[in-house]
Amino acid sequence: MKSSPLKDKSYQFAIQIVELARELQHNKEFVISRQVLRSGTAVGALIREAEFAQSKPDFISKMSIALKEANETDFWLNLLFDTSYITQIQYDALINPCKELIAMLVATVNTTKSRLNKT
Helix, strand or coil, X not given: CCCCHHHHHHHHHHHHHHHHHHHHHHXXXXXXXXXXXXXXXXXXXHHHHHCCCCCHHHXXXXXXXXXXXXXXXXXXXXXXHHCCCCCHHHHHHHHHHHHHHHHHHHHHHHHHHHHHHHC
16 A cells, blocks of 8 residues: 555544644643544554555454544544534544545445455
């Protein structure tokens, strides 16, 4: 996996999440900031890990875990917004790329599974 939209978007998303966590910690919110930091940056790290998967099933596994982390990040972003830790503007700037990553990961996992089943 060279440069790809999924790899690039997940890296940019991780940067946004780091900035969010930094702001939350500056405002003395430590617990949720660590959770969203962990899950939000794990997405890109797992996609990078999948780049050197040992097999198609290993690739599917890593991408599936990245999908779970993206879904968890979606949860934390919704919680932060619903508890007024982040503004509507901040929420929109983060939830949209998160949803895009989820959709891209679902498509990647499904396509790879489909190809694996055809062999």
